[in-house]
Amino acid sequence: MSALSIQTIPSTLADSKHLPVTKQDALPRGFPVMIKGNAVWVGSDFATKEEFIYHLSEAEVSELWQGLDAFKDTGLDGTKINKHNFLLPTLGPKLHTISQEVHTGRGFAVIRGLDPASFCVEDLSMIYMGIGSHIADTIGRQDRNGNALVHIVADKNNGAHHRHSTDPITFHTEDCGDVVAWLTRNVAADGGRCIISSAATVYNVLSAARPDLIRVLAAGNWPFAFPRYQCRPVIFNEDGKVLFNFGRAPLLGSSANPRKAHLPGLSAQQQEALDFIEAIARATEFGFRTQPGDIHFISNMTVFHRRDGFTDNGDQSRHLVRTLLTDSVYGSKVPALERQWTEAFGEEGNRAFHIEPMPGFFPLRKYPN
Numbered sequence: 001m002s003a004l005s006i007q008t009i010p011s012t013l014a015d016s017k018h019l020p021v022t023k024q025d026a027l028p029r030g031f032p033v034m035i036k037g038n039a040v041w042v043g044s045d046f047a048t049k050e051e052f053i054y055h056l057s058e059a060e061v062s063e064l065w066q067g068l069d070a071f072k073d074t075g076l077d078g079t080k081i082n083k084h085n086f087l088l089p090t091l092g093p094k095l096h097t098i099s100q101e102v103h104t105g106r107g108f109a110v111i112r113g114l115d116p117a118s119f120c121v122e123d124l125s126m127i128y129m130g131i132g133s134h135i136a137d138t139i140g141r142q143d144r145n146g147n148a149l150v151h152i153v154a155d156k157n158n159g160a161h162h163r164h165s166t167d168p169i170t171f172h173t174e175d176c177g178d179v180v181a182w183l184t185r186n187v188a189a190d191g192g193r194c195i196i197s198s199a200a201t202v203y204n205v206l207s208a209a210r211p212d213l214i215r216v217l218a219a220g221n222w223p224f225a226f227p228r229y230q231c232r233p234v235i236f237n238e239d240g241k242v243l244f245n246f247g248r249a250p251l252l253g254s255s256a257n258p259r260k261a262h263l264p265g266l267s268a269q270q271q272e273a274l275d276f277i278e279a280i281a282r283a284t285e286f287g288f289r290t291q292p293g294d295i296h297f298i299s300n301m302t303v304f305h306r307r308d309g310f311t312d313n314g315d316q317s318r319h320l321v322r323t324l325l326t327d328s329v330y331g332s333k334v335p336a337l338e339r340q341w342t343e344a345f346g347e348e349g350n351r352a353f354h355i356e357p358m359p360g361f362f363p364l365r366k367y368p369n
Contacts, residue, residue: 035204060090090264173246181296191308216272236336
Protein backbone atom coordinates (compact mmCIF):
# COMPACT_ATOMS: atom_id res chain seq x y z
CA MET A 1 0.00 0.00 0.00
CA SER A 2 1.30 3.44 -0.86
CA ALA A 3 1.48 6.06 1.87
CA LEU A 4 -2.00 6.77 3.18
CA SER A 5 -3.18 10.37 3.16
CA ILE A 6 -6.43 11.96 4.23
CA GLN A 7 -7.28 12.48 0.55
CA THR A 8 -6.70 8.84 -0.46
CA ILE A 9 -8.61 7.21 2.40
CA PRO A 10 -11.96 6.70 0.56
CA SER A 11 -10.35 4.98 -2.46
CA THR A 12 -7.92 3.01 -0.30
CA LEU A 13 -10.70 1.61 1.85
CA ALA A 14 -12.55 0.26 -1.16
CA ASP A 15 -10.24 -2.72 -0.60
CA SER A 16 -10.18 -2.52 3.21
CA LYS A 17 -10.65 -6.27 3.69
CA HIS A 18 -7.35 -6.97 1.90
CA LEU A 19 -4.97 -4.63 3.68
CA PRO A 20 -1.27 -5.50 3.69
CA VAL A 21 0.21 -6.71 6.96
CA THR A 22 2.68 -4.40 8.67
CA LYS A 23 5.72 -5.61 10.60
CA GLN A 24 5.28 -6.24 14.32
CA ASP A 25 8.27 -4.10 15.26
CA ALA A 26 6.62 -1.06 13.66
CA LEU A 27 3.96 -1.10 16.39
CA PRO A 28 4.11 -0.44 20.14
CA ARG A 29 5.12 -3.49 22.16
CA GLY A 30 2.27 -5.97 22.56
CA PHE A 31 -0.10 -4.32 20.08
CA PRO A 32 -1.53 -6.68 17.44
CA VAL A 33 -0.58 -6.39 13.80
CA MET A 34 -4.23 -6.88 12.91
CA ILE A 35 -7.48 -7.30 14.84
CA LYS A 36 -9.67 -10.15 13.63
CA GLY A 37 -13.22 -11.23 14.35
CA ASN A 38 -16.72 -9.76 14.29
CA ALA A 39 -15.55 -6.45 15.77
CA VAL A 40 -14.00 -5.67 12.36
CA TRP A 41 -16.68 -4.33 10.01
CA VAL A 42 -17.53 -1.53 7.61
CA GLY A 43 -20.87 0.17 7.17
CA SER A 44 -21.65 -1.54 3.88
CA ASP A 45 -21.71 -4.88 5.73
CA PHE A 46 -25.09 -3.82 7.15
CA ALA A 47 -26.51 -1.98 4.15
CA THR A 48 -29.15 -4.64 3.51
CA LYS A 49 -29.14 -6.42 6.87
CA GLU A 50 -30.92 -5.77 10.13
CA GLU A 51 -29.27 -8.54 12.11
CA PHE A 52 -28.19 -5.94 14.67
CA ILE A 53 -31.87 -5.22 15.51
CA TYR A 54 -33.67 -7.51 17.94
CA HIS A 55 -37.44 -7.24 17.48
CA LEU A 56 -39.38 -7.88 20.68
CA SER A 57 -42.37 -10.17 20.29
CA GLU A 58 -45.73 -9.43 21.90
CA ALA A 59 -45.00 -12.18 24.42
CA GLU A 60 -41.66 -10.58 25.32
CA VAL A 61 -43.24 -7.15 25.78
CA SER A 62 -45.80 -8.85 28.02
CA GLU A 63 -42.95 -10.43 29.99
CA LEU A 64 -41.39 -6.99 30.45
CA TRP A 65 -44.68 -5.79 31.94
CA GLN A 66 -44.70 -8.81 34.25
CA GLY A 67 -41.10 -8.17 35.26
CA LEU A 68 -41.95 -4.55 36.01
CA ASP A 69 -45.00 -5.50 38.10
CA ALA A 70 -42.98 -8.08 40.05
CA PHE A 71 -40.27 -5.51 40.71
CA LYS A 72 -42.83 -2.99 41.97
CA ASP A 73 -44.17 -5.66 44.33
CA THR A 74 -40.76 -5.77 46.04
CA GLY A 75 -41.33 -2.22 47.28
CA LEU A 76 -37.84 -1.20 46.16
CA ASP A 77 -37.15 2.19 44.65
CA GLY A 78 -36.83 2.16 40.86
CA THR A 79 -33.18 3.12 41.14
CA LYS A 80 -32.47 -0.31 42.66
CA ILE A 81 -33.37 -2.29 39.54
CA ASN A 82 -30.93 -5.01 38.58
CA LYS A 83 -31.07 -8.25 36.62
CA HIS A 84 -31.67 -10.24 39.82
CA ASN A 85 -34.87 -8.40 40.76
CA PHE A 86 -36.07 -7.52 37.25
CA LEU A 87 -36.58 -11.11 36.19
CA LEU A 88 -37.11 -12.03 32.54
CA PRO A 89 -37.21 -15.85 32.32
CA THR A 90 -37.61 -16.02 28.53
CA LEU A 91 -36.19 -12.72 27.32
CA GLY A 92 -33.31 -12.67 29.82
CA PRO A 93 -31.21 -15.38 28.08
CA LYS A 94 -31.72 -13.60 24.75
CA LEU A 95 -30.53 -10.35 26.30
CA HIS A 96 -27.49 -12.23 27.59
CA THR A 97 -26.69 -13.22 24.00
CA ILE A 98 -27.09 -9.59 22.93
CA SER A 99 -24.79 -8.58 25.79
CA GLN A 100 -22.11 -10.95 24.50
CA GLU A 101 -22.50 -9.49 21.00
CA VAL A 102 -22.08 -5.95 22.34
CA HIS A 103 -19.11 -6.78 24.58
CA THR A 104 -17.22 -9.32 22.48
CA GLY A 105 -18.79 -9.32 19.00
CA ARG A 106 -19.64 -6.57 16.53
CA GLY A 107 -20.06 -4.11 19.42
CA PHE A 108 -23.58 -2.77 18.95
CA ALA A 109 -27.24 -3.76 18.99
CA VAL A 110 -30.72 -2.25 18.83
CA ILE A 111 -33.73 -3.57 20.74
CA ARG A 112 -36.99 -2.58 19.06
CA GLY A 113 -40.63 -3.13 19.91
CA LEU A 114 -41.48 -0.87 22.85
CA ASP A 115 -44.19 1.72 22.26
CA PRO A 116 -43.50 4.74 24.51
CA ALA A 117 -47.18 5.72 24.29
CA SER A 118 -48.09 2.50 26.11
CA PHE A 119 -46.12 3.43 29.23
CA CYS A 120 -46.03 6.28 31.68
CA VAL A 121 -42.58 7.86 31.82
CA GLU A 122 -41.76 6.20 35.15
CA ASP A 123 -42.57 2.72 33.84
CA LEU A 124 -40.74 3.28 30.54
CA SER A 125 -37.65 4.45 32.43
CA MET A 126 -37.69 1.40 34.71
CA ILE A 127 -38.11 -0.99 31.78
CA TYR A 128 -35.20 0.76 30.04
CA MET A 129 -33.01 0.29 33.12
CA GLY A 130 -34.26 -3.27 33.58
CA ILE A 131 -33.29 -4.24 30.04
CA GLY A 132 -29.97 -2.43 30.44
CA SER A 133 -29.18 -4.38 33.61
CA HIS A 134 -29.24 -7.59 31.56
CA ILE A 135 -26.73 -6.11 29.08
CA ALA A 136 -24.28 -4.74 31.68
CA ASP A 137 -24.98 -4.95 35.39
CA THR A 138 -23.89 -1.57 36.80
CA ILE A 139 -25.21 1.87 35.85
CA GLY A 140 -22.88 4.83 36.28
CA ARG A 141 -22.96 8.45 37.37
CA GLN A 142 -22.39 10.87 34.50
CA ASP A 143 -21.57 14.03 36.41
CA ARG A 144 -20.64 15.34 39.84
CA ASN A 145 -24.31 15.46 40.82
CA GLY A 146 -24.62 11.72 40.29
CA ASN A 147 -27.03 11.91 37.34
CA ALA A 148 -27.41 8.42 35.90
CA LEU A 149 -30.02 9.32 33.27
CA VAL A 150 -28.83 12.09 30.96
CA HIS A 151 -31.30 13.59 28.50
CA ILE A 152 -29.97 14.38 25.02
CA VAL A 153 -32.28 17.16 23.86
CA ALA A 154 -31.86 20.45 22.04
CA ASP A 155 -31.91 23.47 24.33
CA LYS A 156 -31.46 26.91 22.79
CA ASN A 157 -30.12 28.32 26.05
CA ASN A 158 -27.25 25.83 26.08
CA GLY A 159 -26.78 25.14 22.39
CA ALA A 160 -23.01 25.60 22.62
CA HIS A 161 -22.85 22.32 24.54
CA HIS A 162 -23.04 19.67 21.83
CA ARG A 163 -25.37 17.46 23.85
CA HIS A 164 -27.97 20.22 23.71
CA SER A 165 -27.26 21.58 20.23
CA THR A 166 -28.69 20.49 16.89
CA ASP A 167 -25.29 20.49 15.17
CA PRO A 168 -23.49 17.41 13.88
CA ILE A 169 -20.71 16.11 16.12
CA THR A 170 -17.49 14.24 15.40
CA PHE A 171 -16.60 10.67 16.32
CA HIS A 172 -15.70 10.09 19.95
CA THR A 173 -16.10 7.76 22.91
CA GLU A 174 -17.49 8.62 26.33
CA ASP A 175 -14.76 9.13 28.92
CA CYS A 176 -15.81 6.05 30.89
CA GLY A 177 -18.11 3.06 30.69
CA ASP A 178 -17.89 -0.20 28.78
CA VAL A 179 -21.33 0.22 27.22
CA VAL A 180 -23.28 3.32 26.26
CA ALA A 181 -27.05 2.94 25.96
CA TRP A 182 -29.68 5.29 24.61
CA LEU A 183 -33.46 5.08 24.87
CA THR A 184 -35.15 6.95 22.02
CA ARG A 185 -38.10 8.79 23.52
CA ASN A 186 -38.73 10.80 20.35
CA VAL A 187 -37.10 11.55 17.00
CA ALA A 188 -36.32 14.77 15.15
CA ALA A 189 -38.36 16.07 12.26
CA ASP A 190 -35.27 15.69 10.08
CA GLY A 191 -31.75 14.30 10.57
CA GLY A 192 -30.22 13.11 13.81
CA ARG A 193 -29.12 9.66 12.66
CA CYS A 194 -26.97 7.62 15.02
CA ILE A 195 -23.66 6.96 13.28
CA ILE A 196 -21.06 4.45 14.45
CA SER A 197 -17.73 3.10 13.25
CA SER A 198 -15.63 0.07 14.16
CA ALA A 199 -12.54 1.03 16.14
CA ALA A 200 -11.01 -2.30 15.10
CA THR A 201 -11.36 -1.39 11.42
CA VAL A 202 -9.81 2.02 12.04
CA TYR A 203 -6.96 0.34 13.91
CA ASN A 204 -6.33 -2.17 11.12
CA VAL A 205 -6.13 0.56 8.48
CA LEU A 206 -3.69 2.55 10.60
CA SER A 207 -1.63 -0.57 11.35
CA ALA A 208 -1.34 -1.41 7.66
CA ALA A 209 -0.67 2.08 6.32
CA ARG A 210 0.38 4.37 9.19
CA PRO A 211 1.73 2.32 12.11
CA ASP A 212 3.64 5.43 13.18
CA LEU A 213 0.31 6.98 14.17
CA ILE A 214 -0.52 4.02 16.41
CA ARG A 215 2.71 4.78 18.25
CA VAL A 216 1.58 8.39 18.58
CA LEU A 217 -1.86 7.34 19.86
CA ALA A 218 -0.35 4.90 22.39
CA ALA A 219 2.01 7.50 23.87
CA GLY A 220 1.11 8.81 27.32
CA ASN A 221 1.45 12.51 26.48
CA TRP A 222 -2.03 13.36 25.19
CA PRO A 223 -3.14 16.44 27.21
CA PHE A 224 -6.80 15.80 28.10
CA ALA A 225 -8.31 18.91 29.71
CA PHE A 226 -11.28 17.23 31.37
CA PRO A 227 -13.01 15.72 33.25
CA ARG A 228 -9.69 16.79 34.82
CA TYR A 229 -6.30 17.59 33.34
CA GLN A 230 -4.53 14.32 32.61
CA CYS A 231 -1.82 13.20 30.21
CA ARG A 232 -2.54 9.68 28.98
CA PRO A 233 -2.80 7.61 25.78
CA VAL A 234 -5.74 7.59 23.38
CA ILE A 235 -5.35 3.89 22.63
CA PHE A 236 -4.71 1.04 25.06
CA ASN A 237 -3.83 -2.64 24.81
CA GLU A 238 -5.45 -4.27 27.83
CA ASP A 239 -5.43 -8.05 28.19
CA GLY A 240 -4.91 -8.40 24.45
CA LYS A 241 -7.84 -6.12 23.57
CA VAL A 242 -7.32 -2.80 21.78
CA LEU A 243 -9.40 -0.01 23.33
CA PHE A 244 -9.80 3.66 22.36
CA ASN A 245 -10.85 6.47 24.67
CA PHE A 246 -10.92 10.04 23.36
CA GLY A 247 -12.94 13.05 22.32
CA ARG A 248 -12.00 16.21 20.47
CA ALA A 249 -13.48 18.56 23.05
CA PRO A 250 -11.14 17.47 25.91
CA LEU A 251 -8.15 17.71 23.56
CA LEU A 252 -8.95 20.75 21.43
CA GLY A 253 -11.65 22.61 23.33
CA SER A 254 -15.08 23.57 22.03
CA SER A 255 -17.36 26.59 21.82
CA ALA A 256 -18.90 25.56 25.15
CA ASN A 257 -15.51 24.92 26.75
CA PRO A 258 -12.66 26.80 25.04
CA ARG A 259 -9.28 25.29 25.83
CA LYS A 260 -7.49 27.21 28.57
CA ALA A 261 -4.48 29.12 27.30
CA HIS A 262 -2.08 27.70 29.91
CA LEU A 263 -2.70 24.10 28.84
CA PRO A 264 -0.41 22.50 26.25
CA GLY A 265 -1.83 22.02 22.79
CA LEU A 266 -1.55 19.02 20.50
CA SER A 267 1.56 18.38 18.47
CA ALA A 268 1.32 18.24 14.69
CA GLN A 269 1.56 14.43 14.86
CA GLN A 270 -1.22 14.22 17.43
CA GLN A 271 -3.48 16.43 15.35
CA GLU A 272 -2.72 14.29 12.30
CA ALA A 273 -3.58 11.12 14.23
CA LEU A 274 -6.94 12.56 15.34
CA ASP A 275 -7.72 13.63 11.79
CA PHE A 276 -6.89 10.16 10.46
CA ILE A 277 -9.17 8.51 13.02
CA GLU A 278 -12.02 10.79 11.94
CA ALA A 279 -11.40 10.30 8.22
CA ILE A 280 -11.11 6.49 8.40
CA ALA A 281 -14.13 6.26 10.70
CA ARG A 282 -16.23 8.35 8.31
CA ALA A 283 -15.13 6.28 5.31
CA THR A 284 -16.25 3.07 7.05
CA GLU A 285 -19.18 4.34 9.14
CA PHE A 286 -22.66 2.91 9.52
CA GLY A 287 -25.62 5.19 10.11
CA PHE A 288 -29.08 4.15 11.19
CA ARG A 289 -32.28 5.80 12.32
CA THR A 290 -33.88 4.83 15.58
CA GLN A 291 -37.60 4.80 16.28
CA PRO A 292 -39.43 5.92 19.42
CA GLY A 293 -39.04 3.13 21.95
CA ASP A 294 -35.77 1.80 20.52
CA ILE A 295 -32.90 1.08 22.89
CA HIS A 296 -29.48 0.93 21.30
CA PHE A 297 -26.25 -0.19 22.89
CA ILE A 298 -22.65 0.24 21.78
CA SER A 299 -19.35 -0.96 23.18
CA ASN A 300 -17.92 2.37 24.25
CA MET A 301 -14.22 1.78 23.63
CA THR A 302 -14.44 -0.44 20.54
CA VAL A 303 -17.14 1.44 18.61
CA PHE A 304 -16.91 5.17 17.91
CA HIS A 305 -20.10 7.22 17.70
CA ARG A 306 -21.30 10.55 16.36
CA ARG A 307 -24.56 12.00 15.07
CA ASP A 308 -25.95 13.98 12.16
CA GLY A 309 -27.22 17.48 12.64
CA PHE A 310 -30.98 17.61 13.03
CA THR A 311 -34.05 19.82 12.96
CA ASP A 312 -36.81 19.69 15.56
CA ASN A 313 -40.35 20.76 14.79
CA GLY A 314 -43.01 20.85 17.48
CA ASP A 315 -43.96 17.32 18.48
CA GLN A 316 -41.08 15.93 16.43
CA SER A 317 -38.25 16.85 18.80
CA ARG A 318 -35.29 14.53 19.28
CA HIS A 319 -35.08 13.13 22.82
CA LEU A 320 -32.67 10.38 23.84
CA VAL A 321 -31.97 9.19 27.38
CA ARG A 322 -28.39 8.02 27.86
CA THR A 323 -26.90 5.67 30.43
CA LEU A 324 -23.31 4.56 30.95
CA LEU A 325 -22.84 0.93 31.97
CA THR A 326 -20.11 -1.42 33.08
CA ASP A 327 -20.24 -5.15 33.71
CA SER A 328 -18.73 -7.33 36.42
CA VAL A 329 -17.88 -10.07 33.90
CA TYR A 330 -17.02 -8.26 30.69
CA GLY A 331 -15.92 -4.91 32.12
CA SER A 332 -12.57 -3.39 31.15
CA LYS A 333 -9.86 -2.42 33.61
CA VAL A 334 -7.68 0.35 32.19
CA PRO A 335 -5.34 1.74 34.87
CA ALA A 336 -5.15 5.19 33.23
CA LEU A 337 -8.95 5.47 33.46
CA GLU A 338 -9.33 4.06 36.96
CA ARG A 339 -10.31 7.36 38.56
CA GLN A 340 -13.06 8.02 36.00
CA TRP A 341 -14.39 4.48 36.53
CA THR A 342 -14.38 4.83 40.31
CA GLU A 343 -16.23 8.13 40.21
CA ALA A 344 -18.83 6.74 37.82
CA PHE A 345 -19.29 3.20 39.15
CA GLY A 346 -17.79 3.11 42.65
CA GLU A 347 -19.85 2.42 45.75
CA GLU A 348 -19.38 5.89 47.21
CA GLY A 349 -21.65 8.68 46.04
CA ASN A 350 -25.33 9.02 45.25
CA ARG A 351 -27.02 8.42 41.94
CA ALA A 352 -29.82 10.68 40.70
CA PHE A 353 -32.45 9.44 38.25
CA HIS A 354 -34.28 12.36 36.65
CA ILE A 355 -36.83 10.87 34.29
CA GLU A 356 -37.46 14.18 32.52
CA PRO A 357 -35.10 16.90 31.25
CA MET A 358 -34.73 19.88 33.55
CA PRO A 359 -34.74 23.17 31.59
CA GLY A 360 -32.65 25.73 33.40
CA PHE A 361 -30.29 23.05 34.70
CA PHE A 362 -28.60 22.22 31.38
CA PRO A 363 -26.10 20.94 30.83
CA LEU A 364 -26.40 18.21 33.41
CA ARG A 365 -22.71 17.67 32.95
CA LYS A 366 -20.33 20.59 32.68
CA TYR A 367 -17.97 19.15 30.10
CA PRO A 368 -18.81 17.34 26.85
CA ASN A 369 -16.65 14.50 25.60
